[in-house]
Amino acid sequence: MQAIHKRVNAIQQSASANSPNPRRRRRQSLLHMLKHREIIIALGSGVLMLTAWGVGSFSQTISVLLYIAAYFTGGFLKAKEGLETLIKDRDLDVNLLMIAAALGAASIGYWNEGAMLIFIFALSGALESFASERSHKDISELISLKPETAVKVGQDGMKVVPVEELAIGDLLLVKPGEVIPADGIVQSGSSAVNQAAITGESIPVDKALGDSVFAGTLNGEGALYVEVTSPAEGTLFAKIIALVEQAQNETPESQRFIKRLEGIYAKTIVVATAALILLAPLVIGWSWSFTFYKAMVFLVVASPCALVSSVMPAMLSAMSKSARKGVLFKGGAHMDNLGNTKVVAFDKTGTLTAGQPVVTELFVADGYDRLDVLAACASAESLSEHPLAKAIVNKAVSEGLQIKEAEDMRAITGWGIEARVNGRMWRIGKASEQDAAMPAALMERLKILVEEGNTVSLIMQDNEYVGLVALQDVIRPQAVAAISKLREMGIATVMLTGDRSGTAEAIAREAGVDQVFGDLLPEDKVNHVRSLREKHGHIVMVGDGVNDAPALASATVGMAMGTGGTGAALEVADVVLMNDNLEMVAETVALARRARRIVKQNLVFAAAVILTLIVGNFVQGISLPLGVIGHEGSTLLVILNGLRLLR
DSSP states (O other), X not given: OHHHHHXXXXXXXXXXXXXXXXXXXXXXXXXXXXHTHHHHHHHHHHHHXXXXXXXXXXXXXHHHHHHHHHHHHHHHHHHHHHHHHHHHSOOOOHHHHHHHHHHHHHHTTOHHHHHHHHXXXXXHHHHHHHHHHHHHHHHHHHHHTOOOEEEEEETTEEEEEEGGGOOTTOEEEEOTTOBOOSOEEEEEOOEEEEOHHHHXXXXXXXXXXXXXXXXXXXXXXXXXXEEEOSOGGGSHHHHHHHHHHHTXXXXXXXXXXXXXXXXXXXXXXXXXXXXXXXXXXXXXXXOHHHHHHHHHHHHHHHSOHHHHTSSHHHHHHHHHHHHHTTEEESOHHHHHHHTTOOEEEEOIIIIIBOSOOEEEEEEEOTTOOHHHHHHHHHHHHTTOOOHHHHHHHHHHHHTTOOOOOOEEEEEETTTEEEEXXXXXXXXXXXXXXXXXXXXXXXXXXXXXXXXXXXXXXXXXXXXEEEEEEEEEOOBOTTHHHHHHHHHHTTOEEEEEOSSOHHHHHHHHHXXXXXXXXXXXXXXXXXXXXXXHHHHHSOEEEEEOSGGGHHHHHHSSEEEEETTTOOHHHHHHOSEEETTOOTHHHHHHHHHHHHHHHHHHHHHHHHHHHHHHHHHHHXXXXXXXHHHHHHHHXXXXXXXXXXXXXXX
C-alpha cells in the first residue's frame, strides 16, 4: 500500500483519460439545444405574428407573408404530428383541430387571430415539453455520470481500463473530483463523496477506511483507494440505469382516459362544425360568412387542448420533484396510483429495520465478569462470517475490548460455534426454552428477552452455563416517524415478514405498525397483499429482498429500497427509494395526492371554460380573438398549475 501512495502524483497525469469525455459533452450539449427547440419555435412564431401585425398598416402584402411565415414556423411540427396520427392511427387529434381552426380563421381574413392561436398552441406544447424535460433532468444527469474508465492499481503499477473489465477484488484509485467508477469499499484515504445523483442526499457524505462507495457518485477533495465489490453490470448505478430505461413507458390511467376521449371528442367537434356550416344557413337562415365565422369560433373554443394538458404536466412535475429527493418512479401511472393509497405494507428485515443485528443485552451468571465474557465470545466468533457473530465482535470493539486469537474453532451444525480461547472451550449457540439443565435465573431472563423480540444465544464455558447474549435487528431511525406520518394521513400500516411472530410483534410495537403478520413465506406475503387489495383497494408494498419481489409485483404500487435492495426487488418495483429513507414514503404519497388534486382542478376548470365559451358563442356571441385567448389561455393556465409542483 505504501508503494501505491508513492505513485499518486505520477498517476494524476496518466489517468487524465478518466475525465469526462469531450465528445460526450458535445453530444449532450446538442441534445440540450434540441430539447429547447420547441420553445424557440413558439417564440419565433410569436415574433413573426407581432411583426406582421405591426407592418399591417404599411403593407398588407408583407403582413400576410409574415403571417404565413408565423403559421409555418409555429404550426409545422403540430401539423406533422396530427397528420402522422391521422395516417398511422386513422384518428384525429387536437393538433389537426387547431391547425384547421387557424387556417379557417385566415380564410375569412382573421390572419392575426389564427397566428395568435398557432403561437399560444405552440407555446403551451413547449411548456408541456418543459415539464417532461424537467422530470427527466435529474435522471439524464445521472446517466451522463456513467463512468467509462477506471484507474486500476496492480502489481505492475497503474493503468486506465474500461469499467467493463473490472472484477471483484480489483483495487482502484479515485482522484479528487472524479466520478467513482464502481461499487466498492474504501481501503485507504478519506474524502467527502457527493451521492446526490444516487441517493438524493444534498450534503456530501464523509468516506474513510471500510466505508462503502457507489459507482456514479462524485469524489470530493481527497484521493480514495477503493476495492471493487461488484462488477460493472451489478453496481447500484447499473441497476438505476436499467430502471431508467424502463421508465416513462406507462401512462397514468387518467391520461389514458383523456387520450381515448380526445379521439372521440375531436371527431365529434369536426362533425359538429361541418353540420353547423352546412345546416345553419338552411335551418336558421344565417349568412354563409356569419355561419363560417361562428363555426371557426366553435372549432377553437370546443377543442380539448386544456383537457389534454390537464394530466401529464402535473404528473411529470411531481415525478421530477420526487427524483430530486431520491425517489425514482418508473412511470407516471405509478404516481397516479400512489395518490389513492389506503394501506402501506412493510417488510421487516432491511426495510423497517436496518438488516444488521446488534447486541441489545449481555446477561451473565453470578461469578462471571461481563467484559471478560464479552471478550471471550468475540474472540471465539471473530473467524465467523455469520451476522450474529459480527454483531458480537462489533459490540466488543465498541467497548474497547481486546479480541484474542481463537483456536480449534468449528461450527456446530444447527446450533452455533465453539472455539478455544485462553485454554478454555467456549460455546455460543441457540438458546432453547426447553433446555431443562439451564439455571433458573438464565431461563427466566431468556423468556423475557424472547418476548421482547430478541434472538438469544446461550454462552457456555466448557460445560458450565455462563450467560445469554441477546441480539436484535433494530428499527431504522426514521421508521417511527414514517409510520406516524402515514397514520396522520389516514393510511393504515401493515408488517409482512418471514421472521417469527414474537420478533415481528416486538418490532411492530416499537415502530407503531397497526397490524403484523409473521412466519410468512413469499407466497404468504403475496396472499396477504391480494387480500388487502380486495378489502381496501390501492395497496403499497415496501420491501428490499428477493423474497419481497412477488409481493412488490402484486401490490398496486411496489416500492423498493434502493441502496440495500436486491436486483430482483429493484426490477419488479414501481418506485425506488434511492436513499432508503422511509419518511419519503409518506412524503411521496402526499405529493401524489397533491398531484391528483391539481389534475382534478385542471379537468374541472378546463371543462368549465370549454362549456362557457361554447354556450357564449351561440347565446351571446364571442369574437374569434376572445375565443382564442379564452381557449388557449385556459390551456396555459392548467399547464402552469401543474408546473407548480416543481417548486
